[in-house]
Amino acid sequence: MTDVIIVGGGPVGLLLACELKLGGAEPLVLEAATGEERRTRSLGLRSLNARSVQSLALRGLAAPVAEAQWAMLGELRGERREPAGADVVALMVEVLEKGMVRGHFAGLPLLDESGSAEYLMLRQDRLEAILAERAAAMGVRILAGSEVTDVVQEESCVVATLADGRTVRGSYLVGCDGGRSVVRKRSGFAFEGTPPTMTGRTAVAELADPEALSSSLRSPGGLVNLSLVPGEIATIEFDGGPDERDAPMTAAELQASIRRVTGLDVVVDRLVTGIRYSDNTRHAETYVKGRVLLAGDAAHVHSPIGGQGLNLGLQDAVGLGWRLALVARGLAPAGLLDGYTAERHPVAARVLRNTKAQVALMRPGAQVDALREVLSEALNLPETREHFAGMADGTETNYAPGSPDPRVGRFAPAVEVRVPGVEGTRTLATSLEDGRGLVVDLSDGAGSPGDGLEAVAAGHRDRVRIARAAVPAGTGVLLVRPDGYVAWTGERDGLGDALTTWFGPPAAQ
Numbered sequence: 001m002t003d004v005i006i007v008g009g010g011p012v013g014l015l016l017a018c019e020l021k022l023g024g025a026e027p028l029v030l031e032a033a034t035g036e037e038r039r040t041r042s043l044g045l046r047s048l049n050a051r052s053v054q055s056l057a058l059r060g061l062a063a064p065v066a067e068a069q070w071a072m073l074g075e076l077r078g079e080r081r082e083p084a085g086a087d088v089v090a091l092m093v094e095v096l097e098k099g100m101v102r103g104h105f106a107g108l109p110l111l112d113e114s115g116s117a118e119y120l121m122l123r124q125d126r127l128e129a130i131l132a133e134r135a136a137a138m139g140v141r142i143l144a145g146s147e148v149t150d151v152v153q154e155e156s157c158v159v160a161t162l163a164d165g166r167t168v169r170g171s172y173l174v175g176c177d178g179g180r181s182v183v184r185k186r187s188g189f190a191f192e193g194t195p196p197t198m199t200g201r202t203a204v205a206e207l208a209d210p211e212a213l214s215s216s217l218r219s220p221g222g223l224v225n226l227s228l229v230p231g232e233i234a235t236i237e238f239d240g241g242p243d244e245r246d247a248p249m250t251a252a253e254l255q256a257s258i259r260r261v262t263g264l265d266v267v268v269d270r271l272v273t274g275i276r277y278s279d280n281t282r283h284a285e286t287y288v289k290g291r292v293l294l295a296g297d298a299a300h301v302h303s304p305i306g307g308q309g310l311n312l313g314l315q316d317a318v319g320l321g322w323r324l325a326l327v328a329r330g331l332a333p334a335g336l337l338d339g340y341t342a343e344r345h346p347v348a349a350r351v352l353r354n355t356k357a358q359v360a361l362m363r364p365g366a367q368v369d370a371l372r373e374v375l376s377e378a379l380n381l382p383e384t385r386e387h388f389a390g391m392a393d394g395t396e397t398n399y400a401p402g403s404p405d406p407r408v409g410r411f412a413p414a415v416e417v418r419v420p421g422v423e424g425t426r427t428l429a430t431s432l433e434d435g436r437g438l439v440v441d442l443s444d445g446a447g448s449p450g451d452g453l454e455a456v457a458a459g460h461r462d463r464v465r466i467a468r469a470a471v472p473a474g475t476g477v478l479l480v481r482p483d484g485y486v487a488w489t490g491e492r493d494g495l496g497d498a499l500t501t502w503f504g505p506p507a508a509q
Contacts, residue, residue, distance in 0.1 A: 001169040002028040002141075003328040005160050007148045007183050008176035009033075011124065012296035012313035014131035014142075016174060018059065019321020021138045022435030023482070025328040028170065029140065030160065032147035032177075042125035043202045043275055044227055044234065047307035048314075049103055050118040051394030054411065055318045058432045058484050062120075064130050069122045073097070076228050093228060096121060103392030105354075106305065106361035107217040108376055110389040119393070123229065124310070148177070151186045151292060158291045171328050174293045174320070176313075179280075181298035187289055193282030193301075193352075196241025198222075198359060200304065202234040203254050203274030208267035213258065220364060221261040231272070235261050236305075238363050241278045249274030279303035279359045281352050287316075287341040295320055300348040302355040305362060311394055312351050319344050322435065322482035331463065332504030343399045354391060405489045412480050415440065416470040425470040429484055437464040437487070437503060439495065440478040453477070453492055459506020460499045 004020055006013045009031030020027040048056070048065065056062040073093070095101050099115040111117075135142060150161040151173060158173040175183025184191060207213060213233075215225045222237040235257045255268035284299045296313030320340050326332035361372055378384045390396030400409025407413060412428040417440055419431055431438050439457050457466060464479075479488040479498050488498040500506065 001157060001171065002026050003171050004028070004324060005030060005158065005168055005170035005173040006176055007151075007160065007173065007181075008178060008296070008298070009128075009132070009142055009144065010176065010178070010296070011127050011131055011310060012317050013174075013176035014128060014135050015314055016176060016295060016317040016321050017135050017140045017142070018131065018138060019318060019435070019482075020325050020328070021135070021140050022059070023322050023325025023329075024435075025325040027140055028168065029135070029142040030146040030148055030162070030168065031142065031144045032163075034145045042123050042128075043204065043232060043273070044123075045121050045229065046124045046127060046310050047103065048120040048122075048127075049308070049311045049393040051397060051411070052311045052314045053118040053120055054429065055314065055484065058318075058429055059134075059435075060433055061130065061134065065120055065122065065127065068126045068130060069120045072122050072126065073228075076230070102389040103307065105375075105379075105388050105392060106358040106372070107223075108361075108372065108379060110379070110385065110392055112389070117393075148182055151175075151183050153187070153290050153292060172291045172293065172324060174295055174324070175298040176295050176317075177298055179282075179297040179301040181294065183292065184284060184294055184298050187292045189289060189294060190285040191282045192285070193280070194356070196278030196280040198236055198238045198279050198303070199240075199242045199257075200234065200236045200277040200279075201249065201254060201257055201274060202227075202232065202277075203249060204231045204272040205233055205251065205254055205268050205274070206231065206270040206272075207233075208269050212264060213262070213266055216262070217362065218364070218369070219261045220263050222364065223362060224258060224261050233258070236362070237261060238359075241280065242276045245276050249276065277304060279305070279356070281356055283345075283348060283352055287344060288337050293320065293324070293337070293340070299344075300352060302352045303359045305358045306355055306392065308351050308355065308392070312348055315347070315394065315397075316344055318483045322437075325435075326463070326504055336502075336504070347397055350391070399485055407478070407486045408489055410486055412478075412484050412486055415442075415478075417467040418470050419465060419467045428467075428480055431465070431467060432480065432482055432484060434465075435482050436462075437482050438478075438480040439464050439466050439499075440480065441466075441468045442474045442476055442478055443469070443472060453495070456492060456495045457499060459508075460503050462507060463503040464499065 003025040004027045006017055006027050006029045009029045013029055017027040017029050053062050099117050100111045101119040102110045102112050102117050147163040148160045149163050152159045157169045160168045175181045177183055217223045225234040251268040251271040258266045281302045284294050287294045287299050295316040323336050327334055327336055398409045403409055415428050416425040418425055476491050477495055481487045487502045
């Protein structure tokens with residue numbers, strides 16, 4: 001029996017597997033798709049916002065993802081169209097290369113004029129390849145072609161039944177199997193929300209006259225987008241949602257959609273593959289039911305406008321991984337998992353709300369045009385722009401709103417620290433690469449932690465490391481979780497209780 005079964009080997013499932021393995025648990029990834037099936041779901045480009053980039057950087061993954069992005073852009077550079085006046089994709093690439101992108105809100109750019117924005121963009125299959133390579137290097141077992149058809153909780157484990165009749169047992173099971181999650185359905189999670197109002201189509205196709213079409217967010221019947229990837233075309237129509245999600249798309253269907261959206265007599269000569277999607281918006285009531293948990297689209301679905309879905313799922317993975325590893329190993333009580341829903345559910349609710357607002361702002365019509373102009377003016381105000389940018393790039397996330405110390409619940413501040421046994425200084429974020437938490441003495445810039453700090457944390461040294469601020473950064477102690485968020489601040493005499501709360505009881509000495 002494995003510690004944790006992960007159903008779904010997309011980016012969320014793979015990152016979760018890496019986090020669990022780093023935390024000392026044994027995950028098993030069951031992925032239904034193989035080969036070309038995985039490529040089909042990778043149509044279009046995926047955006048990684050600032051918080052996702054920062055989270056990947058904790059594990060040394062941001063650099064290979066950035067390399068993959070620049071390699072992709074290098075491959076496409078010769079294929080790129082000259083920027084046309086309405087070609088928002090070309091504009092996006094230009095500001096991406098300048099380090100200005102923080103995302104967009106209904107197509108209204110959210111830019112950082114300093115050129116220091118953290119934002120990456122690449123195809124999902126390339127991101128999956130990077131995460132799968134890391135998982136394999138860590139010894140994670142990944143079984144492709146393993147479709148899960150049923151999930152049953154027993155007293156001490158969860159049983160997953162595969163399409164071929166085999167069963168697999170795990171102490172815990174996490175559904176990372178997408179919006180139509182078998183895990184969610186078979187485990188009885190409530191999944192309420194709002195029905196679709198739009199139909200999106202993304203396809204790889206050949207046009208009789210490729211120059212006849214350019215990207216536009218404000219076409220008469222919706223929007224059309226020519227991807228950076230040659231041959232990829234997307235349309236969105238606000239028609240109440242697709243009648244059929246799974247039937248093969250045809251060239252005639254895509255051609256008719258383009259014509260309705262743009263009013264142009266575009267001819268589609270050939271369609272290679274295509275998918276449909278909508279703005280169906282639903283949210284699981286809880287992410288934890290006994291030994292079964294949800295992450296990513298299995299827990300929440302919404303419109304893809306704004307590019308927040310992948311990022312939301314990746315943050316689920318890093319928020320859950322360290323908790324579940326501790327619980328699965330018996331180092332912390334199962335109650336630690338309650339914090340997963342408590343923290344991540346409000347974050348997803350905000351994303352679902354803002355994606356519905358973005359769909360409304362994409363609809364054709366004079367009233368919406370006027371509303372977009374008003375919002376555009378508001379986004380020129382620094383405070384408003386920062387609010388929307390923080391919402392889009394995840395940097396506004398706060399897991400402890402109302403805390404007396406504003407650092408608690410926020411991503412770790414940029415403090416340089418000295419870690420015993422490590423030469424030189426490091427940032428807090430780069431001190432978390434081994435998956436353990438960090439206890440930081442803020443009060444003194446020299447020597448090693450004293451005044452009993454080592455003794456207080458001794459029973460948790462398998463779960464945390466001790467560090468000291470390289471330069472005094474206030475007083476007291478900072479406790480940073482493995483996912484980079486500050487769990488607690490206070491004086492040394494409160495550290496023992498904080499460690500037990502966040503990392504379980506101390507080990508016997």
